[in-house]
Amino acid sequence: MFKRELQKEIENIKNNNLYRFLRKKDNTNNILDFSSNDYLCLSKHPEVIDAVKDGLKYGFGSTGSRLTSGDINHQILEEKIAEFKGTEGALVYSTGYATNVGVISSLCKKGDLILSDKLNHASIIDGCRLSKSDVLIYNHCDVNHLRDLIEENGNNYNNLFIITDGVFSMDGDIAPLDKLKKIADEYNGILIIDDAHGTGVLGNGRGTLKHFNLKPSDNIIQIGTLSKAVGGLGGFVCGIEELIEYLINTSRSFIYSTSLPPCVVSGCIKSLELMERGDLTKKLQKNIKTANKIFKEYNFIKEDNLTPIYPLIFKEKTMEISENLIKNNIFCVGIRYPTVPKGLERLRVSINIGHSEGDFGVLCECIKKVLN
Ligand SMILES: Cc1ncc(COP(=O)(O)O)c(C=O)c1O
Known part of the structure; x- marks a missing residue:
């Protein structure tokens, strides 16, 4: 009875397009990670x-x-x-x-x-x-x-x-x-x-x-x-x-x-x-400026960010973009309702001091391919 109840609830979640599942991340250097909160790369220092x-x-x-x-x-x-x-x-x-x-x-x-x-x-x-x-x-x-x-x-x-x-x-x-x-x-x-x-x-x-x-x-x-x-x-x-x-x-x-x-x-x-010491935070702030420049060039943001979290709102395209990024070894998860309001589904891009200008370009190109 309990099992059947749970199955029904899960079915409901799926029908509402809200199904969540775990996705193992390759935590070596083989992927470009835009999903972590490790802004200063201290987890691997x-x-x-x-x-x-x-x-x-x-x-x-x-x-x-x-x-x-x-x-x-x-x-x-x-x-x-x-x-x-x-x-x-x-x-x-x-x-x-x-x-x-x-x-x-x-x-x-x-x-x-x-x-x-x-x-x-x-x-x-x-x-x-x-x-x-x-x-x-x-x-x-x-x-x-x-x-x-x-x-x-x-x-x-x-x-x-x-x-x-x-x-x-x-x-x-x-x-x-x-x-x-x-x-x-x-x-x-x-x-x-x-x-x-x-x-x-x-x-x-x-x-x-x-x-x-x-x-x-x-x-x-x-x-x-x-x-x-x-x-x-x-x-x-x-x-x-x-x-x-x-x-x-x-x-x-x-x-x-x-x-x-x-x-x-x-x-x-x-x-x-x-x-x-403050130098790591300075480095992060410098990288935020670089990301601002690249994301603006691609028209993904209008105003400069002061923090490393970029909500790139792609609404119903979000999950497709996220899947395509993962296929291309870029880890950047899509966020949807109920974590964010309906209509504001987004890629939550978070950058860190390990990213280069080239990395931002690779991410943007890969997103652009799905949008075009
Ligand atoms: C604003 C905010 N507060 C609290 C937490 C919870 O912190 P922790 O992951 O250490 O439990 C998070 C993490 O997602 C957060 O974003």
């Missing part, structure tokens, strides 16, 4: 690999949650992150997803109001769902809509949280943090920024807050991931000391989950050391 090997001296797994036997080299990483982000403290979780879910559900309570950008990442949405707060969605990056919602609804709540991606994962655009911070200050609210795609990319690598020249403050909480520009795995939150102390005591995805393997932690520490 020799010094990072050496650091991971060295971390194996602690054993493979961490053997427990941070509050039991799993607190090994994790505090060194947290000090590094706090220093990098200029905050009083930081706390590491096992993924970025677990960080958003664990931080939001722990901080936002019954009697609070969350205002969340319409295009926020799924892990923010799930964190909001798990919280006991009321949630209102404001139109993407629309500070006037946000203000209207607060004016209309904000009075009857204890705390007000504004939550946004720093750099939006599917569009590569940047949240107006300067304006959001102003609104948070004005209404005595707290601004939570998920800078998964801003860290290592903007603000000399320090992230989107730094990009706007904003300083960390009591009412700003920065979340990030160690799985994108840092090239490893894990997530983190940073802010004031009391925030960290509170989360250690209340955040369920932190408390009730085994901590990261120490070798992963060692690799992340090395990645951050390399990121601190």
